[in-house]
Amino acid sequence: MSQLIEDRAVATDRWTLLRDAHRLADLPDGVPVIVPLALWLAERPVLRARADTGVWLAPDEDPAALADDVGALQVIAIDFPQFTDGRGYSSARLLRERYRYRGELRAIGDVLRDQLFALAECGFDAFALRPDRNVDEALAGFDDFPGVYAPTSRHPHPWFRRRDPAASGHASGCERERRVTDAAALLRSIATCHAPAAAGGGSGPDRGNADCTGTR
């Protein structure tokens, strides 16, 4: 059972993910379910009438297939069979930015801490973390960076439109200043604790020369 993160907090998951449901008969009664796209497309009228039904997309499934359903769906999940398969990031942005989907957008599959920041920027707001990982520690992943330069779903205006507070309505100046100060302090601390030992004078350890193989 994966562990759900919603709004940057550990949450209880009321949805059941059905990876292999092929027919309506596969759906349990009265339980909120997330069904494969193929089943949704095959049984759309019935499923739209059913309470609490979401859809999940495989990486190669086109989110355009849900363009007419975005208003009706409470949850759309996008599967990451491996975290290195980046197609789901584009699917997410298309759902959010092109098809104006406003419901829950959930990352499922090989979902790990080191991808949470980028996933959130692309419009995901729910994350079914892989069950073998520590969900409390993973939450720190959302703060990996102060932001990015490119336009994203989370910040539709790129950094060059946000950097000047007079030029846009996105200026959360205080927060940004605080982060920049934090980061500068962090940088100093890293540089200090890794400064090469001053002992031995000047040029630092010239390690490795002894076994240099002679190409230089």
Add this chain to the structure above:
Amino acid sequence: MYRYDTFDHAIVAQRVAQFRDQTRRFLAGELTEDEFRPLRLQNGLYIQKHAPMLRVAIPYGVLSAQQLRKLAHIARTYDRGYGHFTTRQNIQYNWPHLEDVPAMLGELAEVEMHAIQTSGNCIRNTTSDPFAGVTADEVVDPRPWCELVRQWSTLHPEFAFLPRKFKIAITGATDDRTAILVHDIGAQAVRNAAGAVGFRVAVGGGQGRTPIIGHVIREFLPGAELLNYFDAILRVYNRYGRRDNKYKARIKILVKELTPAEFTRRVEVEWEQLRGGPGTVPESEIARLAAHFAAPPYRDLQRNSLAHRAALADSRPFSQWAGRNVKPHKRMGYAIVTLSLKKTGVPPGDVTAAQMDAVADLADRYSFGELRVTHEQNLVLADVPQSDLHTLWRKLKRLGLATPNIGLLTDIVCCPGGDFCSLANAKSIPIAEAIQRRFDDLDFLHDLGDLELNMSGCMNACGHHHVGHIGILGVDKNGSEWYQISVGGSQGLQASLGKVIGPSFAAAEVPDVIARLISVYIEQRHADEMFIDTARRIGLEPFKDRVYVATH
């Protein structure tokens, strides 16, 4: 050059912190090898034959003297006292210790440098013209655009896990020194009839095991739309590029399989949706970035002063050097100087820490504290007063950086090869050296004129052998190292791919084979005809005949 603001600093600092924590979790067993690999690669860290290798980004090849001193310090402190400049204008360290890498990144951050996205299946460092801003054939200074793309591509959240690596090159000159047609995206800045800046965009070029010349998919893209259009290209690639076979995962294969026309159509459809949106670049932003690349405080100098002409007349070695390694500057009385990293006996592109420190001092003294790295693995001082050339030459000679061979046969482009790289099938550095030793007569070399010899130790083509006038590729035959020779490749706007002349050769035969190719050229050339032009005119046969009839 571009200077970081607080946001840039924060991103790089937090990247260092993130990687430090990822390394800690890997060492603690919280991340598996397979999970850590893509993360470390996106921070430029490879595991090589002897040790890890750290590749540091030099955005579009521009370096300050202060940054070069830091690179020297890192070479001395964490490596074996040298670094290797690459064909993508970056620098590699071949002997760092894994546990030192976060500290190295921390030191780099102090001088506004990093190793972000220098490897991995993401958008890599953008490369550009090493003569940007100083060359007379420039239509648009590409550096502000490169910086725009550097920022956009850094941590772009949608494109962190592409099917394969993605390399962008941007030039703004009529003479292409950036090899734009062998990049995933090659963008050439141009002006339309109204004088507005735009880009001619080529996609799907590349070397590697399937070399392809890029297809121009748009003749004029308005500059303001650059990022929207790049987003469209990357999105089409991210969604539809092959992920089932890493050898077929580059965008060039997608362009080929869809056909350039269909690929272009998909990009244009995607761009229609993004066009004019928030990613559109306002003129004010380009102006802000361009201000970072304002011309240095040039003095009013005389062109070809009496003293300079006298120095040229007095010393043949100096005039030989000036003829090859010095190029005209757009500003009167200034010159562009290329420092050759192709001295015989030194692996192409390698520089010692002492040389780096000395070059940093020379940059401060003679070139406004700035220098460039070329994709041909040399360094450039871009703003040298002509009147200082003779003094600079003498100092460079003492440093071993004044070999007068830029653009000549011995200015060999070469990957680290089997001596270092775990991908290589064969060594490349000793072959380069053997060729340099064979052709050690400067007058002969100068008489041969422009001749690009490129060598790669494997089909990944880091040494750009496909676009060498003469290309050498290391291949593995039943466990031993052999070399395949091609003729007729070239970079530039008329880029072409070299054709293999026939069966491969043993290492010891290679210098002889090159000599035979050269002899065909000498016999057949018309007056002032370059090797590549002769090769194009006479075709492969005369070269084949000479090489194979004579040796087999």
